[in-house]
Amino acid sequence: MLDVIKPGLLTTVQDLGRTGMAAMGFSRSGAMDPLAASAANLLLDQPANTPLLECTLLGPQLRFDCDSVFALSGAIMDAELDGEAVTVGQAITVQAGQTLKLGRARIGCRCYLAIKGGLKVAAVLGSVSTQLNSQIGGWHGRALRAGDRLPIAASDRSAPGYCASWLGLATESPDQIKTVAALPQLAAEDHPLYQSEWRIDPRSDRMGFRLDGSPLANANASNDGLSEPVQAGTIQLPRGGQPIVLMADSQPTGGYNQLAQIAAADLPLLAQLAPGQSLRLVCCKLDQAQRMLAEQQYRLQRLAFAARRCWNTTATTR
Amino acid sequence: MSLPFTIEPLTETALVLRWPAQICPVTQAQIHAIAALLRQWPGLQECVPTYHCLAVYSDPARPPLHAPMLAQWLRQKEKLWRKPRVEHGRLRTLPVCYELGDDLIEVASHCELPPEEVVARHCQPTYRVCFLGFSPGFAYLSGLDPTLATPRRAQPRTEIPAGAVAIGGAQTGLYPSATPGGWQIIGRSPQPLLDLSQSPPTWLQAGDRLKFEAISPAQYAQLQEASPCWT
Numbered sequence: 001m002l003d004v005i006k007p008g009l010l011t012t013v014q015d016l017g018r019t020g021m022a023a024m025g026f027s028r029s030g031a032m033d034p035l036a037a038s039a040a041n042l043l044l045d046q047p048a049n050t051p052l053l054e055c056t057l058l059g060p061q062l063r064f065d066c067d068s069v070f071a072l073s074g075a076i077m078d079a080e081l082d083g084e085a086v087t088v089g090q091a092i093t094v095q096a097g098q099t100l101k102l103g104r105a106r107i108g109c110r111c112y113l114a115i116k117g118g119l120k121v122a123a124v125l126g127s128v129s130t131q132l133n134s135q136i137g138g139w140h141g142r143a144l145r146a147g148d149r150l151p152i153a154a155s156d157r158s159a160p161g162y163c164a165s166w167l168g169l170a171t172e173s174p175d176q177i178k179t180v181a182a183l184p185q186l187a188a189e190d191h192p193l194y195q196s197e198w199r200i201d202p203r204s205d206r207m208g209f210r211l212d213g214s215p216l217a218n219a220n221a222s223n224d225g226l227s228e229p230v231q232a233g234t235i236q237l238p239r240g241g242q243p244i245v246l247m248a249d250s251q252p253t254g255g256y257n258q259l260a261q262i263a264a265a266d267l268p269l270l271a272q273l274a275p276g277q278s279l280r281l282v283c284c285k286l287d288q289a290q291r292m293l294a295e296q297q298y299r300l301q302r303l304a305f306a307a308r309r310c311w312n313t314t315a316t317t318r
Numbered sequence: 319m320s321l322p323f324t325i326e327p328l329t330e331t332a333l334v335l336r337w338p339a340q341i342c343p344v345t346q347a348q349i350h351a352i353a354a355l356l357r358q359w360p361g362l363q364e365c366v367p368t369y370h371c372l373a374v375y376s377d378p379a380r381p382p383l384h385a386p387m388l389a390q391w392l393r394q395k396e397k398l399w400r401k402p403r404v405e406h407g408r409l410r411t412l413p414v415c416y417e418l419g420d421d422l423i424e425v426a427s428h429c430e431l432p433p434e435e436v437v438a439r440h441c442q443p444t445y446r447v448c449f450l451g452f453s454p455g456f457a458y459l460s461g462l463d464p465t466l467a468t469p470r471r472a473q474p475r476t477e478i479p480a481g482a483v484a485i486g487g488a489q490t491g492l493y494p495s496a497t498p499g500g501w502q503i504i505g506r507s508p509q510p511l512l513d514l515s516q517s518p519p520t521w522l523q524a525g526d527r528l529k530f531e532a533i534s535p536a537q538y539a540q541l542q543e544a545s546p547c548w549t
Contacts, residue, residue, distance in 0.1 A: 020363065021454075022366045022375075023449070023450065024450050024454060024455060024518060024519065024520045024523075025450040025454045026454045124514055133453075134453060134454055136454070136514065183330075226339050226369045227368050227369065227449075227458070228368055228371050229328065229334060229366045231328075231329070231332075231375075251451060253368050264331070290330045290382065297378075
């Protein structure tokens, strides 16, 4: 069991999302930063889709009641195991009774905590990911609370001596303005969307990021407001002229004009931005975005092979 | 031969088929016929229909679909989707207690009709479930009598109860679970519309036809107590 002593600001059970249900109105949900979530699981030599925790801005305090191995990826959070600092981006052995205390996110916004063997949470419609608005999946459809006890299986193995990766870690300085690639739909290269700086509005959540900046002129609704398919990364323009980027908990269809689509390989970059941080958008060609995505998948595969080799050669049985 | 829709990339791994932007029964039938054909493809993750679009998401682990390849395949299969039978789809009947519609009087006064006439005109047509979206199981219906069109509420309600039957502009729809919303509530149904333990978990599917049947508050209470069965 994993005992929740303090729940953190917003800690949810996630995997890589609930696919195949969008035509019935279900959100895909899943990790906001699927690259970091995948990396955390691959470091433990387990499938990228294994159930883990997404910890937002301020992490939880958790007590392990069995021997285990864990890995942190994504945001760089203050992390201590029984008072000893632990490093993100590597597999770490934990003894029964030890407490992992995650603090503030120093770089990035969302930190993923993967546990060897995964969280033993029942899948709902093919996924454990938490959809907060509809209260579906995850841990009773909600964020963790103090006193929750999440089932995990004990691990009889210790972490390999060296099993670490930078892949998936938020590494940039938090003050730097990110540049995120977007595929143009209505917004061609010379569109004002790409000319100005945008700030993540504090009202942003797992469903969508509102972008603050000079309002954009809204061209006449080309589709008369009829809903069209949308997904994580779709940039919509409501009447007020402030764009909204839909994120993991996005509904599957939406009626606002669609300006552009964040390149899938850059969606993790956006997901790691906290409210108040700034970004610029840059227009990107489809083949370029496809190459970026393929490159990212290739690097994940390399990580999977390397981690497997570590576990096979140096991990020990306790 | 030309296709009645365009095919464009939606993302790195998805395409969208787009018909002219209107609510049209022929378009709807073609969208659902093509979605049914594509769902047999092993390389596809899912198809998402709307009134005039069909999004086709490929499995990211497989090579992405190319628009020209899909266009060619659909030309070859044209007989199977060009003139589909519009009447396909189950006919479902939904009991609705219009006395429980908090906004029925408001809708009636907006439409300058007696409330009984609003109910009669709402029960008259056979609606079509065009697609599900917005929230799990929320059905977008076509077929509303245009004389019942009523603008959304100026102040959206923070909670619309599960089972609410509502009008928003020229559309009518059903709320399977309690959510905030701005549509005018004209009735409530005791029929559960969403049950995660069922497969499929939504009582209505895109392509279904739907009739509303007016029931009294006593019948509503009786049906709700009897916990209406799923099928």
